[in-house]
Amino acid sequence: MKWKKQNSLFKILFLAAPFIYFSGHAQNSTDKKSISLGIAYYASSNNAVYLMANAKTKIEGKFQPVKGVAVSIYLDKDSTGYLIGKSLTDAHGLVKAVIPPALQAAWNAAPSHTFFAKTEEGALYEAASAEAKITKSKIVLDTVSSGEVHTVIISALAFNGNEWVPIPGLELKAGVGRSVGSILAFTDKDAFTTDSTGKVSIEITKTNFPGDDKGNMLLVAKMEENDQYGSLLVEKKVPWGLAVQTDDNFFSQRALWATRFRTPIWLLVMAYSIVAGVWGTIIYLVMQLIKIKKLGKQVEN
Amino acid sequence: VEKSNHIENEKIINDLLPQAFGRRGKIWTGVLVSICLLGLFAYYRQLRYGLVVTHMRDYASWGIYISNFVFFVAISLVGSLITAVFRLADVKWATPLTRIAEIIAVSAIVFASLIIIVDMGRPERFVYLFMYGRIQSPIMWDVIVISTYFCISLLLLYMPLLPDLKILLRFKEKSGKWLHKLYRFQGSFWKGTAEQFRISERSITILCIAIIPVAFSIHTVTSWLFATTYRPGWDSTNFGAYFISGAFLVGAGGVVVAMYMFRRFYHLEKYITELHFDKMGKIVVLLALLYLYFNINEYMVPAFKMKKAEEGHLLELFTGDFALMFWFAITTGLIIPIVTLLFKKGRRPLPMFVIGILVVVGAWFKRYLIVTPTLLNPFLPMQEVPAGYHHYFPSWEEWAIAMATLAGALLVITFFARIYPIIPIQETLTEQHEMEETKQSV
Numbered sequence: 001m002k003w004k005k006q007n008s009l010f011k012i013l014f015l016a017a018p019f020i021y022f023s024g025h026a027q028n029s030t031d032k033k034s035i036s037l038g039i040a041y042y043a044s045s046n047n048a049v050y051l052m053a054n055a056k057t058k059i060e061g062k063f064q065p066v067k068g069v070a071v072s073i074y075l076d077k078d079s080t081g082y083l084i085g086k087s088l089t090d091a092h093g094l095v096k097a098v099i100p101p102a103l104q105a106a107w108n109a110a111p112s113h114t115f116f117a118k119t120e121e122g123a124l125y126e127a128a129s130a131e132a133k134i135t136k137s138k139i140v141l142d143t144v145s146s147g148e149v150h151t152v153i154i155s156a157l158a159f160n161g162n163e164w165v166p167i168p169g170l171e172l173k174a175g176v177g178r179s180v181g182s183i184l185a186f187t188d189k190d191a192f193t194t195d196s197t198g199k200v201s202i203e204i205t206k207t208n209f210p211g212d213d214k215g216n217m218l219l220v221a222k223m224e225e226n227d228q229y230g231s232l233l234v235e236k237k238v239p240w241g242l243a244v245q246t247d248d249n250f251f252s253q254r255a256l257w258a259t260r261f262r263t264p265i266w267l268l269v270m271a272y273s274i275v276a277g278v279w280g281t282i283i284y285l286v287m288q289l290i291k292i293k294k295l296g297k298q299v300e301n
Numbered sequence: 302v303e304k305s306n307h308i309e310n311e312k313i314i315n316d317l318l319p320q321a322f323g324r325r326g327k328i329w330t331g332v333l334v335s336i337c338l339l340g341l342f343a344y345y346r347q348l349r350y351g352l353v354v355t356h357m358r359d360y361a362s363w364g365i366y367i368s369n370f371v372f373f374v375a376i377s378l379v380g381s382l383i384t385a386v387f388r389l390a391d392v393k394w395a396t397p398l399t400r401i402a403e404i405i406a407v408s409a410i411v412f413a414s415l416i417i418i419v420d421m422g423r424p425e426r427f428v429y430l431f432m433y434g435r436i437q438s439p440i441m442w443d444v445i446v447i448s449t450y451f452c453i454s455l456l457l458l459y460m461p462l463l464p465d466l467k468i469l470l471r472f473k474e475k476s477g478k479w480l481h482k483l484y485r486f487q488g489s490f491w492k493g494t495a496e497q498f499r500i501s502e503r504s505i506t507i508l509c510i511a512i513i514p515v516a517f518s519i520h521t522v523t524s525w526l527f528a529t530t531y532r533p534g535w536d537s538t539n540f541g542a543y544f545i546s547g548a549f550l551v552g553a554g555g556v557v558v559a560m561y562m563f564r565r566f567y568h569l570e571k572y573i574t575e576l577h578f579d580k581m582g583k584i585v586v587l588l589a590l591l592y593l594y595f596n597i598n599e600y601m602v603p604a605f606k607m608k609k610a611e612e613g614h615l616l617e618l619f620t621g622d623f624a625l626m627f628w629f630a631i632t633t634g635l636i637i638p639i640v641t642l643l644f645k646k647g648r649r650p651l652p653m654f655v656i657g658i659l660v661v662v663g664a665w666f667k668r669y670l671i672v673t674p675t676l677l678n679p680f681l682p683m684q685e686v687p688a689g690y691h692h693y694f695p696s697w698e699e700w701a702i703a704m705a706t707l708a709g710a711l712l713v714i715t716f717f718a719r720i721y722p723i724i725p726i727q728e729t730l731t732e733q734h735e736m737e738e739t740k741q742s743v
């Protein structure tokens with residue numbers, strides 16, 4: 001009787017095993033987080049082209065970057081022969097890739113391309129993919145000077161397969177580049193829209209932009225995260241700024257924070273006169289001690 | 302009269318001559334030596350494996366070593382109080398306490414210097430302070446002022462000892478061969494001539510005048526190590542006075558403990574009387590009240606404003622992780638001494654001894670509270686650091702080294718009292734003589 005009971009218990013367990021396994025497996029897959037993957041196209045000075053993929057996931061209602069996930073980036077087709085690069089995301093969830101020489105011919109062959117980004121399913125995250133279609137474009141930055149007045153002419157052009165054609169109605173930003181990466185507006189605004197000829201003309205009347213020690217300043221024009229053209233940036237150095245001389249004397253001044261060879265005079269005088277005064281007294285007292293010793297020897301003799 | 306005076310003098314000399322260790326003295330010395338040896342072993346480990354054997358990390362980079370350093374500097378100030386201030390003020394009753402105070406000062410300043418070298422981790426780099434030191438840095442001021450104070454304290458210990466060395470040389474058989482040689486080396490030139498006395502008295506007066514500003518500087522500069530750093534709890538213009546008042550208190554507490562021990566174990570009841578305890582009790586209560594005043598200033602004013610940046614630090618002290626230690630230090634180091642010593646019965650030897658210990662122990666913890674909680678409450682939040690960096694509790698090596706330095710200081714005092722008279726013999730004789738002359742003239 002007892003054996004029969006045990007036997008039926010084993011049967012139940014045997015039949016239930018696949019369900020237990022699959023329910024456990026299902027539980028594991030529901031534990032995996034989904035990744036929100038994005039890919040963007042960047043071009044700097046119209047020739048340095050690169051792609052940036054970013055991976056993030058939702059934690060406690062907020063998107064957080066995902067570190068250490070392998071992202072593959074492809075040109076036009078998500079197959080091995082079209083692989084631009086594969087890399088792990090950094091602490092900011094980013095992967096940067098440039099078009100390798102092997103794909104340069106494919107890149108030059110067409111005016112428009114589609115980029116694919118993919119992540120495989122891993123222990124923690126589900127598989128994810130993203131794509132971005134861009135049309136090749138460029139920004140041309142020209143300058144015209146007439147006395148004190150300088151004009152910046154920005155042209156936005158797209159490649160149609162045969163030639164570069166103007167892009168009308170395109171939103172651009174322009175200004176003076178700053179060392180921290182932002183731009184200083186030429187006038188009261190820093191955003192402009194191209195006209196029907198794909199151009200923006202900005203007259204600069206302001207003359208007091210700070211430049212380097214020779215008065216050179218950096219003109220910057222950029223297009224940011226455009227759905228059709230991506231992000232483009234061009235720069236041009238012009239001698240329109242004020243020459244700003246770095247104050248080298250700042251580090252050579254005598255200060256409390258300076259090196260020991262640049263101690264403030266007042267501190268040197270104060271510290272060393274105190275030290276000299278006190279140690280002078282100590283030396284005097286030691287001499288008195290020697291005097292006492294000599295007196296003792298005289299008495300002995 | 303002369304004969305009875307001579308007998309009286311010989312009795313005083315005999316009472317005050319250094320005595321060989323008895324059984325208790327040997328046990329005491331053995332315990333101190335054992336603690337020192339354990340500390341040496343811990344220091345060997347620190348040298349061998351680096352400062353990683355301590356629990357000091359990026360934030361709590363000053364721990365028990367620096368607390369100990371501040372404690373030693375504080376207690377060393379007593380030399381200037383008892384010896385210099387009382388001498389200059391012609392306070393006669395303090396004569397038996399001067400040498401006790403001076404040896405406490407010298408031993409404390411020696412171990413203050415040593416514990417700083419221990420804290421450096423790389424002792425061979427100590428010389429860099431002199432090779433590359435910047436006079437703009439308060440750390441450099443501390444190095445200068447500590448070495449200066451050590452030299453002055455040593456002179457102030459040595460000069461009044463010269464007449465006593467002459468007396469000690471008379472007792473070759475009692476002192477033994479080696480000690481006799483030492484006494485000869487140190488004081489055989491002292492013949493007790495009027496000229497020698499004149500130069501010696503004048504030099505001691507100059508020393509007493511010189512040591513007071515140097516003593517004030519030593520602890521003010523130590524306080525500036527903290528106050529010149531912009532940190533919660535340290536950013537105070539009051540720190541110099543706050544540290545000096547605390548130093549005088551712990552120094553006086555230390556002298557009271559030493560007075561009791563020497564009186565009891567060297568049978569010096571005739572020389573360190575209840576009157577001395579009563580007077581020292583009044584000094585301790587005055588200093589405790591003064592230190593309480595500075596404490597109220599240091600804690601109440603920032604707590605009243607409760608600036609956001611200081612809030613974490615203050616609440617940690619008042620009600621947080623350090624609250625138990627904080628209130629213990631305030632109670633034992635200030636409240637109990639004030640309440641007890643205001644009454645005459647509390648100023649008797651045994652209660653004074655207990656209060657002295659409480660003051661010293663409270664003061665040690667107070668130094669720990671000044672150093673560490675501030676470091677654990679930086680202005681910028683602690684981010685992306687291991688959990689252990691948020692807390693600090695010394696490792697066994699740190700405890701062993703810190704305790705070894707305390708034991709070392711006590712050992713120096715113990716050996717000094719074994720070799721030299723802990724109460725100045727010549728000065729006691731002179732005072733006795735003066736008293737009798739006064740009596741006769743009256």
